[in-house]
Amino acid sequence: MSSVRRITLTDRDITLNCAESGPADGTPVVLVHGHPFNHTLWAPQAHALAAAGHRVITPDLRGYGDSDVTPGQVFLADFADDIAALLDHLGIDRTVIGGVSMGGQICMDFHRRHPDRVRALVLSDTSYGAETPDGKAFRNALADRLLTEGMAGYADEVIDKMLAAYNVTALPDVAAQVLGMMRATDPRGAAAALRGRAERPDYGDTLASVTAPTLIVVGADDVYTPVSDARSIATLVPHAQLTVIDGAGHLPGAEQPEAFNESLLGFLKEIC
Template sequence: MTVQLYARDVGSGTPLVLLHAFPLSSAMWLAQREGLAGRFRVITPDLRGFGGSVLGAGEPSIDAMADDVALLFKHRGVPRAVVGGLSLGGHVAMALCRRHPDLVLGTVLAGTRAGADGAAERERRLRQAERLERDGTVQVLMEEILPDLVGPTTLRQRALIYGRVRGLVQATPPQAAAWALRAMAGRAEVAGTLRDLRVPALVVVGGEDSSTTEDEARALAGALPDAEVLVVPRAGHLCAVEQPDLFNQAVAEFAAALARTSP
């Protein structure tokens, strides 16, 4: 069952749909809404259960989250868009490309990878989901997820950014986080299906990302027929939050080139 997503929708021009990381909300895209709305229509939904969106029913699934986003396109009157996603949002963006290719003008995949979870990572996610449901708090996210969201440069030099990320994690609904963890644990390898992608891709990774390595980002790009890679220096997993100006510049150039060549 699809869920109607809450979304912030600002600016005008070529639509740019940005899908947030786990375990945050569309609030993480503040610098993108401010920096890109002068050139693009920037739409930043809360994935199901996060921010202003309800969790709904159904088995945890990345495909279900992608179908939610496709429904958002319909409700917002968006025929096609450049779709970007970071971390969890990247997995949803890839599923959208596979399930609803006609909606996608191009895709930005940041801090994400094509491979499925290994056994140890899958078990870790399921254990975290069980603890979220048992405790009814996000303490496990604060202990085990938050430390890997930003890089050492941000920890040393960007106290305000780290504090904001910490606040977003603290605001995460435990049930939504558990659902999303189970969805990520159950996702399949997608490298094979990505070879059929008919649109260009920009693969972005933080140079200090301990969750998604540069090698994994390059492997993802290598699985795509038309992709370029950007390594964002002095940024960890949340490269769009840690280095927003560099991220925005790259996304703006990518999206503007697509807008010029699209029919």
């Protein structure tokens, strides 16, 4: 069973679009998309996890997909607290939580703020360090550009970095889906997240304190957060498992869903 609905989080003053699938009594798994995407990025994982008996929750973050937009600046902590409020609304105490890229950083912030609610962590193609001064300037300039020009030009420029360059032509349906998500994102939501992400903290101490089982996944040809970044996270997190997905870039769950799902389902089978 799968459903998509809009959920109003009164305490957060936000309405989020959220997809759910799988049995209501299954182990909860929350999957957090990155920038500038929406919950459909996780469709291959949601289908596989639900078929395996897990309860899968894939929200559109505020400012993305069909969720409400908050202009200005949205911090990673805001996204993390939105997820905590969403879990409260759904009656879920503890969850497996996973994210890709910015979504992975949101998961780190969720663990930093709500460690008792984390049953396990899944971190895909992400990094843990605070933003550099150059990085802050870049993100704020990009936010200005998106508000002025919209998403289309940016999407065309980065598609061969979101996916491994060879997959843009080898996987035309995946490339079209990723481009479609990026182009459809509200520039106000994307800009607000960029400005907030520019102020992110260093999550090194957070990662070192993780006691929950942790899976780290990375595309072998990721140019944004390369394998070396994933190995750095694996070094920090006690007992973390690392999977490198061949034939993939920054979005291995979309580029090589069978390999990604095999790693994820195997990890969950060990801990659930």
